[in-house]
Amino acid sequence: MTDRQPPMQDRTQVRRDIRRIKNLPTVPGIVAKISRMVENPETSASEVGRLISQDQVLSAKVLRMANSAFFGMSRKISSISQALVILGFEVVKGLVLTSSVFDMIQKSMAGLWEHSIGCAAASGAVATLLGRDDAEEILVAGLLHDLGKVVLALNLPEEMRQVAARVASGGVLFYEAEHEVLDYDHSELGQWLAEHWNLPESLAEPMRLHHRPEKAVLKPECTAIVHVADIIVRAKGFGNAGDLLVPPVSMAAWEMLGLRKTDFLPILEILEPKLASLCDITSIN
């Protein structure tokens, strides 16, 4: 979507609603710890690996995602330190974050987790086609792009009900219904959450701007890829992002990526077997 830059007064409305949110989702303690460790250049992969491995449930979830069709590893990743070496700090941190908020995503909206993993796989597919060497990081950005919807569903249930009712009446995209009901949308709640949690720009900007990717300045390509991936996974009808419609594409983002219409075929050919294989992480519990 190219319009809908929210007018100034919306900011105060967002702030007012955010003040109403009593149970601020806290950044999972372990994610904060990893961030602090990674900031220190002396930190080794095995130290971070040891920290994550202390939580066996969390490690198991992270390893399950690392071994899923997402990454298409030919060999099984059997330890967190191996995942750190193969996938990198940022990706493992993203998977730890995802595992920590998995229950929240599942509880918030039926189909949103499936939409999220579908968007992650599609982000990975587009990034792969474009020959990006940071495909795994872009994939994690796709995984978390709709966290703002989780904040909405869990903290503003009455507004959420109204938005859902508006969508059910037909023809309206979820974020358009959000604007009608709230004067802002989940991308702004996502921005707030990203600031609150101190997430890196590679995750924060796609969360904030996946509906307005032409506004991205820090991670424009990553944001544009998540924007296109969101469209592709909605077109597939995989999962449920709150409505069942394909939103318009931002031509600025499309052209910046240098995509062509003929690229849809190879993207879908990469994506389809991945989606078929993602059943092993539709529930990572």
Added chain:
Amino acid sequence: MKRIPIDKAQPGQILAEKLTRHDGVLLAGQGSEITEGLLRMLGRMNIDTVVIEEEETRSAAEVEEEFRRFSEDLEARFVRIDEGSVLIALKKTMLYLAEKSRDETLALMADPAEGETGLPGSAAAPETTPAESPAAPSGGKSPGAPGAAK
């Protein structure tokens, strides 16, 4: 093909992908049959999923019906997209892939032996249109080979 948790795997199912131990050693090749012994071994090795060939349980009419429903749903999802949008190529490509998959399934039903050799898993180039399929039930309706749509 379908990835399933190991506790859902049954002896007699066919592996659609080779199975390797965590260190890369081959346990069972692609196309081999799952046995009781293999399942016990996988249980001991903490391998939690396998990829199997899906058995076709649908009738030809059901395959057709499923495709018809798919294209209806696809149209409904694209209702907000203008005819001039690049996303129309996305819709056409998805329709093309669905038609191809339907035609391959129907061809396999008509002649299973023929189908065995024509199961490359991933699709052929778009130039090989579904027209070469013996089952082409949609008559002259071209899916609009997406490659043509620049």
